[in-house]
Amino acid sequence: MTKTRKHETKQRLIDAGWVMLLEHGYHALGIQALLDATNTPKGSFYHHFKDKEDFALQVVDEYMGAVHAGLQACLGDQGMPPLTRIRNFFEATLESYQSEGYLGCLLGGLGQELSAASDVFRAKISWCFAEIGRQISVCLQEARARGDIPASIDPERAAELLVDCWEGAALRSRLRASPAPLTAMLDFYFQSVLRPDSPVSVGA
Amino acid sequence: MTKTRKHETKQRLIDAGWVMLLEHGYHALGIQALLDATNTPKGSFYHHFKDKEDFALQVVDEYMGAVHAGLQACLGDQGMPPLTRIRNFFEATLESYQSEGYLGCLLGGLGQELSAASDVFRAKISWCFAEIGRQISVCLQEARARGDIPASIDPERAAELLVDCWEGAALRSRLRASPAPLTAMLDFYFQSVLRPDSPVSVGA
Numbered sequence: 001m002t003k004t005r006k007h008e009t010k011q012r013l014i015d016a017g018w019v020m021l022l023e024h025g026y027h028a029l030g031i032q033a034l035l036d037a038t039n040t041p042k043g044s045f046y047h048h049f050k051d052k053e054d055f056a057l058q059v060v061d062e063y064m065g066a067v068h069a070g071l072q073a074c075l076g077d078q079g080m081p082p083l084t085r086i087r088n089f090f091e092a093t094l095e096s097y098q099s100e101g102y103l104g105c106l107l108g109g110l111g112q113e114l115s116a117a118s119d120v121f122r123a124k125i126s127w128c129f130a131e132i133g134r135q136i137s138v139c140l141q142e143a144r145a146r147g148d149i150p151a152s153i154d155p156e157r158a159a160e161l162l163v164d165c166w167e168g169a170a171l172r173s174r175l176r177a178s179p180a181p182l183t184a185m186l187d188f189y190f191q192s193v194l195r196p197d198s199p200v201s202v203g204a
Numbered sequence: 205m206t207k208t209r210k211h212e213t214k215q216r217l218i219d220a221g222w223v224m225l226l227e228h229g230y231h232a233l234g235i236q237a238l239l240d241a242t243n244t245p246k247g248s249f250y251h252h253f254k255d256k257e258d259f260a261l262q263v264v265d266e267y268m269g270a271v272h273a274g275l276q277a278c279l280g281d282q283g284m285p286p287l288t289r290i291r292n293f294f295e296a297t298l299e300s301y302q303s304e305g306y307l308g309c310l311l312g313g314l315g316q317e318l319s320a321a322s323d324v325f326r327a328k329i330s331w332c333f334a335e336i337g338r339q340i341s342v343c344l345q346e347a348r349a350r351g352d353i354p355a356s357i358d359p360e361r362a363a364e365l366l367v368d369c370w371e372g373a374a375l376r377s378r379l380r381a382s383p384a385p386l387t388a389m390l391d392f393y394f395q396s397v398l399r400p401d402s403p404v405s406v407g408a
């Protein structure tokens with residue numbers, strides 16, 4: 001996943017915050033621990049970020065930027081059939097989870113922790129999931145137009161369902177420090193959902 | 205869901221903690237806020253609980269007790285076919301989410317927040333999910349023995365998958381304050397997974 005380069009100190013804080021938020025969540029993240037871990041004076045932090053919430057939201061933007069880049073690289077790969085592109089995106093995501101030690105999805109983690117406490121985070125994370133679903137649904141539309149999946153499939157509903165099931169499997173992968181729940185979920189989805197009598201058919 | 209009655213003060217603290225943990229998670233829960241909300245002196249809290257971790261673990265026990273009671277009431281209802289019993293359990297769980305204002309699942313919330321920070325919570329929550337999966341798999345075995353689902357289905361894998369997808373849909377339900385993701389997931393599962401060529405078949 002690629003990252004747009006920001007001011008060096010800012011980027012260092014965001015990179016460290018990404019890992020710390022993924023491991024410990026929002027409330028357990030101490031700004032002082034972040035400053036210590038990155039050898040950054042407090043003034044620098046507040047030069048780049050208004051407060052902890054602003055910082056975490058910018059980490060989410062960075063995370064979502066990486067998700068976007070992954071979506072673009074995989075879903076935009078016109079040499080592959082659309083269903084393969086979608087699966088490739090999730091396989092690539094699984095690889096990045098693996099490289100992080102199976103800490104799951106930052107959007108799912110912050111969404112769980114903060115959605116009741118903060119309307120700002122709730123709206124932000126909801127938007128992220130909706131946007132991922134939207135891009136996948138475009139690819140499913142293409143699969144439907146090519147006849148790779150039945151005309152009866154509702155691409156929006158099928159895409160939403162995939163994102164939701166992925167997030168549950170990501171939690172279980174985090175708890176078990178294992179890729180198995182994610183692989184099982186993808187196998188299930190791609191073999192089950194995209195059939196003529198699928199429950200995500202139009203008008204079902 | 206039924207609850208075993210404990211000492212009155214202890215029960216009051218656990219009941220309030222249940223809602224507070226569901227809303228705000230572990231780190232955002234202040235013991236002082238809990239004492240204020242329940243009009244309890246600090247000494248009483250430490251009479252009943254060793255510390256905040258002990259308290260949260262006992263809330264999880266209480267939550268899991270309610271899940272157990274729900275599993276027993278629904279899965280043990282021999283007047284219903286086994287697949288209906290499983291669906292009834294999740295429909296009852298959905299109703300309890302609704303009555304709480306769609307705050308999702310406490311096990312999923314604490315699992316996300318604490319699994320990297322605390323081996324105690326990770327083990328506890330993993331055990332809870334495995335136990336729920338185990339009870340559902342017993343019911344799926346019964347469905348298989350009756351011929352309600354194909355003999356090729358692996359009940360353990362199919363049960364694990366159901367629990368995982370449910371948790372993802374519960375997160376989305378929390379974010380959207382809506383039952384729709386949960387209902388969509390259940391429809392999908394019950395119409396898709398339990399077929400002869402299901403990807404959770406034995407040896408798949």
